[in-house]
Amino acid sequence: MVFLTVPYAEKDAAKALGARWNPTRKRWYVPDGVATEPFAKWIDGAPGAEAPSAKPGRVDSYQGKTVVGLHYIELAHNCNPMQACPTCTGQLAGTAWADAQTRLMAVVDAMPGTSSK
Numbered sequence: 001m002v003f004l005t006v007p008y009a010e011k012d013a014a015k016a017l018g019a020r021w022n023p024t025r026k027r028w029y030v031p032d033g034v035a036t037e038p039f040a041k042w043i044d045g046a047p048g049a050e051a052p053s054a055k056p057g058r059v060d061s062y063q064g065k066t067v068v069g070l071h072y073i074e075l076a077h078n079c080n081p082m083q084a085c086p087t088c089t090g091q092l093a094g095t096a097w098a099d100a101q102t103r104l105m106a107v108v109d110a111m112p113g114t115s116s117k
């Protein structure tokens with residue numbers, strides 16, 4: 001049998017196509033002997049099923065792929081990005097990364113006992 005991920009709103013559609021409910025696993029499934037093609041969009045891991053977000057820099061961590069931040073920018077310079085660097089500052093200026101870093105530093109500076117200076 002093939003287990004499906006069916007949104008609650010689509011359960012009736014899946015049921016009409018022949019999907020069955022497994023009360024133990026609380027999942028819909030395609031019984032053996034039934035063609036799975038009509039259920040493709042609900043099959044786990046199928047393209048379009050719980051579509052991964054299109055945002056750059058977000059990667060499913062459970063798949064073991066490299067995870068980088070939303071505003072990730074690759075720099076050749078191996079410096080500490082939390083410290084002003086004359087080589088990289090110009091490259092980062094005006095980017096979403098710089099905006100995010102500015103906001104982060106404002107939060108850090110507002111914390112008692114910390115300073116990014």
Ligand SMILES: [Zn+2]
Pocket residue numbers: 077078079080085086087088089
């Ligand atoms: Zn640098």
